[in-house]
Amino acid sequence: MPADSPSHINPSDLAAYRHRLRHSVSHVMASAVVELFPEAKLAIGPPTEDGFYYDFLVSRPFSPEDLQAIEERMRRDIAVSIPFQRKELSRVEAEGQFAAQPFKLELIAGIPADEPISTYRHGIFEDLCEGPHVESTADIKAFKLLSVAGAYWRGDEKRPMLQRIYGTAFESQDALDEHLHRLEEAQRRDHRVLGRELGLFFFDPLAPASPFFMPKGALVYNLLVEYMRSLYKRYGYQEVITPQIFGTDLWKRSGHYDNYIDNMYLINAEEREYGVKPMNCPAHCLMYMNQRHSYRELPIRYADFGRLHRFERSGVTHGLTRVRSFSQDDAHIFCRMEQVNQEIADVLAMTRESFSACGLGEPRFTLSMRPEKRLGTDEMWDRAEAALRDALLASGYSFTEVPGEGAFYGPKIDMFAKDAIGREWQLSTIQLDINLPERFDLEYVAEDGSFQRPVIVHRAVLGSIERFLGVLIEHHAGAFPVWLAPVQAVVIPIADRHIEYASQVAARLESEGVRVSMDATNERMNAKVRNAQLQKIPYMLIVGDREAANSSVSVRLRSGENPGSMPLDKAVARIKEAIASRS
DSSP: OOTTSGGGOOGGGHHHHHHHHHHHHHHHHHHHHHHHOTTOEEOOOOBOSSOEEEEEEOSSOOOHHHHHHHHHHHHHHHHHOOBOEEEEEOHHHHHHHTTTOHHHHHHHHTSOTTSOEEEEEETTEEEEOOOOOOSBGGGOOEEEEEEEEEEEGGGOTTSOEEEEEEEEEESSHHHHHHHHHHHHHHHHTOHHHHHHHTTOEEOOTTSTTOOEEOHHHHHHHHHHHHHHHHHHHHHTOEEOOOOSEEEHHHHHHHTHHHHTGGGSEEEEETTEEEEEOSOSHHHHHHHHHTSOOBGGGOOEEEEEOOEEEOOOOTTTOBTTTBOSEEEEEEEEEEEOGGGHHHHHHHHHHHHHHHHHHTTOOOOEEEEEOOOSSOSSOHHHHHHHHHHHHHHHHHHTOOEEEETTOSBTTBOEEEEEEEOTTSOEEEEEEEEEESHHHHHTTOOEEOTTSOEEOOEEEEEEEEEEHHHHHHHHHHHHTTOOOGGGOSSOEEEEESSGGGHHHHHHHHHHHHHTTOOEEEOOSSSOHHHHHHHHHHTTOSEEEEEOHHHHHHTEEEEEETTSOOOEEEEHHHHHHHHHHHHHTTO
């Protein structure tokens, strides 16, 4: 048995083994496609975090029946146990072998002259590939083809549209079954579907990747903003409002024109070029520059909920989690370097408090270091990275350093939340910036009367409100914590004669600050309860003859629990406590 076969995998090596396994399965799939569709042109077929894909140019889109036929052909090859064999070719040999495959020829042309060109072969199928792979097709124990989608060659809308087959593979059937169950659960929690069903938001092609929030969605959105404003009062932030459109001289000075222009919307008016702001930091620098500052004023914390616009390619936009128009709970802290530790400690505390209030668990932290394309000197980056590292260490949090993933103007701390089905989402970020203060010549008067340079801490706790809301919907499967629920309680009269008392109950709840509705439709009570559960309303207060006679309500919960009959005062107190405690 091979040393890296499933029964011999060290848990610490599992990710590397799955990478080889999935890469191998993508080759087996490509082999089956070529056998069934001889005219197919092969593009690329890499492994991914959760599976693999392969891109093909074919005469028509793949159908579900095609996927089934491809799977059956793959299982035949796996049953035969065919070894994977690596071979190195000269450039001339490689070009000759793949002469009928234009995408492979393009890949070959991109391989540097001093690097080897290798292929992997199993049976009669041979593919351009640097590997690695498992030893043979017999090592493939469990796989599944999942879906088909269109994908432009190299993500370029001007290049051919290819057919991408997605699949996944695991070292055992149990692991595959568990993954497929998670996929089903993720589909059930899809915020795009729930957003429509719950009347929260929608999209329209006239405003691509820019959500329209309906009244219920706008309510939840504004509740999140109001919650952050309550934290701002405690943590000493001042909210500001800044323009959305600036002359591109600003973006050239900030460095965004050279480093971020592909993601910006540009406007030409009156023979001048303008940029719609993708972020608030340059505007806050202008605000800081508007007056002279003393060391006694620092830190200055500007918070801004202004709308931002970024040109995300259509192939990467996704519901609320990747949009073109959005708002952040954005803030910039202008401070002295010796104040950075305390400022970051406060942001970390805000983050943990916010995650808890929204039903999320403890975050995971990473420290993202300098990218290859960046502003400033190595000395500036050394200082900034050391300051963030020291701040994390001082706060007592464990973290992972990630080379090359910092922003172009500074290193950053990223915070990841795990949702109810184990997926991680990057939400909060803290970035330390020594570059913008230099580029904008920002100063403060120090204690000795000299002019000194502040540093800027960029921070967002929720991040994009749109993205955060999308994550919350999926985490809670649309059943928001009570304080965030658009409707917190619905009063359900059993018959028309109970409507008058039901109206009194609804009025009482409304007077106590509870968001309440009443279902006075002609449907049966059980149907009303079911409708309320589908709308994820936390509390259903059912009233009939008995309840009207003794000023009580029969309480049911969206979870299906049935606490039963209780005095109205007790039910109101219970709902108010759930709201106040953000439980």
